Amino acid sequence: MLSPLRLLRRRRRRKLLQRGLIPESTWLSSLADLPIFKYLSTGERERLRQLSTFFVHEKIFEPAGGMRLDDRVRTRIAALACLPILNLDFDWYEGWRTVVVYPGGFIRPRSAFDDIGVMHEWEDLVTGESWERGPVILSWADVRGSGHCEGYNVVIHEMAHKLDMLNGTADGFPILHRGMDRQVWTDVFTAAFTDFNARVDQAEDTLIDPYAAEGPGEFFAVLSEYFFEVPGLVRKEYPAVYDLLAQFYGQDPAVRFPSSLPTLEQKCQT
Ligand SMILES: [Zn+2]
Structure with missing residues (x-):
């Protein structure tokens, strides 16, 4: 009610x-x-x-x-x-x-x-x-x-920070929908964040903005930007993160975008 x-x-x-x-x-x-x-x-x-x-x-x-x-x-x-x-x-x-x-x-x-x-x-x-x-x-x-x-x-x-802060500080752990598993969210995002930090530390020229390595809150916000802007890139680099963002936002933008779109997404697929 x-x-x-x-x-x-x-x-x-x-x-x-x-x-x-x-x-x-x-x-x-x-x-x-x-x-x-x-x-x-x-x-x-x-x-x-x-x-x-x-x-x-x-x-x-x-x-x-x-x-x-x-x-x-x-x-x-x-x-x-x-x-x-x-x-x-x-x-x-x-x-x-x-x-x-x-x-x-x-x-x-x-x-x-x-x-x-x-x-x-x-x-x-x-x-x-x-x-x-x-x-x-x-x-x-x-x-x-x-x-x-x-x-x-x-x-x-x-806005991703705003959604994240509905349950406190911007820590990359927003309120999850019914049916979403908190432990799965923590495990997937922690693994991806750790991997991304290692790549940045090794001076890799990452396609995702290295600012995402600043902290879990920034990782969630930056990955949300890419999720909507160049979804194919997130799906390729961190597929489990893509799936969780798709569940959280209730959208699957990689399906929405045609493969002919001349963007970073397509560049990453080639
Ligand atoms: Zn930020």
């Missing part, structure tokens, strides 16, 4: 759909040049448009660093953000409200103690951030560079 809060949300979203989806001209022009959406079925596109309508209405978009927000910016971010939950439910994005958008990468101060207890401070140029129960922060330049089936997708990366 659904809780009163979930029932209320569903009713509110039903009303929102009755009032209208994101206008077709905005929807089409925001997504027109993105190959990641090209092979969605008509039904999937319609569902994505509904979820994106919820996203645009329920999330608060805040410009930063001189960024100018318009409907096309909001729609593009919403569509990329909702692809991972296409076969889930919008409730997976509950618990946070704000999407901050910078025009490009943004600076974050960092500090850490070294082995002898000396504090070091520096600045990082960041393209995206997700805070636990807090905002998602995105570089618009990097959003524009996402969705081209090249393995890079800052929005999906940050």
Whole structure:
């Protein structure tokens, strides 16, 4: 049985759909040049448009660093953000409200103690951030560079962290669906993460971004990017991880993408 809060949300979203989806001209022009959406079925596109309508209405978009927000910016971010939950439910994005958008990468101060207890401070140029129960922060330049089936997708990366953080820190262990085995998830991801770290340590020129070796949370987020952008690559390199991501996201994008697609996926298959 659904809780009163979930029932209320569903009713509110039903009303929102009755009032209208994101206008077709905005929807089409925001997504027109993105190959990641090209092979969605008509039904999937319609569902994505509904979820994106919820996203645009329920999330608060805040410009930063001189960024100018318009409907096309909001729609593009919403569509990329909702692809991972296409076969889930919008409730997976509950618990946070704000999407901050910078025009490009943004600076974050960092500090850490070294082995002898000396504090070091520096600045990082960041393209995206997700805070636990807090905002998602995105570089618009990097959003524009996402969705081209090249393995890079800052929005999906940050949304994967959001899904991962529904049960605490971003540790690569999200809430699993009924019927999914926690031990299998741990074993498969640990083995793949260990293998990937060894390859990075040996200076292998990996097709998957070495940033995935930063930690289990980053491994899950980066592999999620590749899962949607170049699914054939994940299926080839880490088939057991691919299967678990397909179960978790309820999607099988490698089937969706035709083999003729001129992407990294095809390059890897040759
Ligand atoms: Zn990350």
